[in-house]
Each structure stands twice: as C-alpha cells, then as structure tokens.
Amino acid sequence: MATAPDKISPAVKETKQGFVYLPLIAGWLVPGAGHFLLGKWGRGVLLSVSILSMFSLGIAMQGRLYGGAHDILDMLGLAGDLGNGILYFVGRVAGWGVDQVQVTTADYGTRFIVVAGLLNVISAVDAHNLRTGRKA
Amino acid sequence: MFRPSHFAAVLVFALFASVVFGITQRDSPPRMLRYGMYCFALFTGSAILLSWVMFFIAR
Numbered sequence: 242m243a244t245a246p247d248k249i250s251p252a253v254k255e256t257k258q259g260f261v262y263l264p265l266i267a268g269w270l271v272p273g274a275g276h277f278l279l280g281k282w283g284r285g286v287l288l289s290v291s292i293l294s295m296f297s298l299g300i301a302m303q304g305r306l307y308g309g310a311h312d313i314l315d316m317l318g319l320a321g322d323l324g325n326g327i328l329y330f331v332g333r334v335a336g337w338g339v340d341q342v343q344v345t346t347a348d349y350g351t352r353f354i355v356v357a358g359l360l361n362v363i364s365a366v367d368a369h370n371l372r373t374g375r376k377a
Numbered sequence: 378m379f380r381p382s383h384f385a386a387v388l389v390f391a392l393f394a395s396v397v398f399g400i401t402q403r404d405s406p407p408r409m410l411r412y413g414m415y416c417f418a419l420f421t422g423s424a425i426l427l428s429w430v431m432f433f434i435a436r
Binding site (some may be wrong): 295364 | 378379380381383386389390392393394396397398400401404405
C-alpha cells in the first residue's frame with residue numbers, strides 16, 4: 242500500500258538525509274535529544290526537564306535502580322529503568338539507588354525512576370515519528 | 378533527601394507524566410496543552426476518588 246507523501250511536513254523533508262533511527266537512539270540515550278536533533282527545541286526542553294526531574298526526584302526519594310532480574314517483577318522494573326538511557330548507566334556507575342531503604346518515599350522513588358524510563362521511551366518513539374513524517 | 382507526602386508525590390508524578398503525554402500524543406501546541414491538562418485532571422482526580430473509595434472500604 243502506498244503512503245501519502247503530502248502528509249510529510251516540509252521541515253521533515255529537509256532533514257530526510259542521514260540515519261533514520263538517529264533521533265530514536267539519541268532520544269533514548271539522552272532525554273529530549275531526539276527532538277533537539279529535529280529542531281523541536283521547545284518540545285525537547287519540556288520533555289528533557291520532565292524526564293530528568295522525574296528521575297532525579299526518584300533518586301532523591303532513595304528509589305532503587307534495578308540491577309538484575311531475579312523474578313518477573315524485577316525484570317519489568319529493569320526494562321523500565323533501562324528506558325532512562327545514559328541516566329541509568331550513570332546511576333549504576335555512581336552507585337545511586339543501590340541501598341534497600343524501608344521507607345514509603347523510597348517506594349515512590351522506585352516507581353518514579355521506572356516511569357521516567359517509560360516516558361523517555363515514549364518521547365524517543367515520538368522523535369522517530371517526527372523524523373519519518375508520521376507526525377507533524 | 379526528598380520526602381513528599383503521598384498527595385504531593387501524586388501531583389508531581391501527574392505533572393511530569395501529563396507534560397510528556399501532551400507533547401507526544403497530540404500534533405499542535407493548543408491540543409497538546411489541552412490534552413496535558415486533561416491527563417493531569419484524570420491523574421489527580423482518579424487518585425482522589427480511589428483514596429476515598431479505599432477510605433470507605435477500610436472503615
């Protein structure tokens with residue numbers, strides 16, 4: 242089935258050269274970077290601030306960064322955490338979120354970190370959709 | 378260390394999630410803003426509603 246060429250915006254047509262998955266990968270590694278590459282500065286800043294704030298608040302609440310998958314819930318948590326891209330690896334290297342803290346806010350923090358990762362994946366996919374012209 | 382109340386955590390969570398949902402799920406800035414506000418209202422509204430439901434179940 243043929244795609245509708247008139248749905249692709251002129252701004253995207255100008256940036257058609259290059260690796261098509263670059264905004265997706267950049268957006269996953271650094272929150273908002275996919276949108277920055279496409280010149281969507283406002284959207285990129287808002288996404289970046291939201292995701293970085295959520296991750297930082299999760300760490301500040303003594304949330305846990307999943308290091309290994311011992312059961313299915315750990316596996317899902319690890320998948321969510323990996324969505325944070327470089328932030329996750331920096332956190333692991335720096336030793337953030339390693340201690341098991343038995344306070345309620347630590348549990349909120351763990352969820353904040355996982356959701357920050359999932360939101361980052363959504364924003365990276367959005368950058369990819371902008372790049373391919375699926376979204377204006 | 379940051380120790381928000383449960384409701385403050387809900388508000389912060391709803392704010393950031395709504396910003397991302399608004400930007401990624403709609404095409405134009407006015408529709409993004411409207412959808413973001415809609416998501417924020419649903420997040421906080423459902424949290425308040427479920428809190429009351431759990432309050433009455435616990436009694």
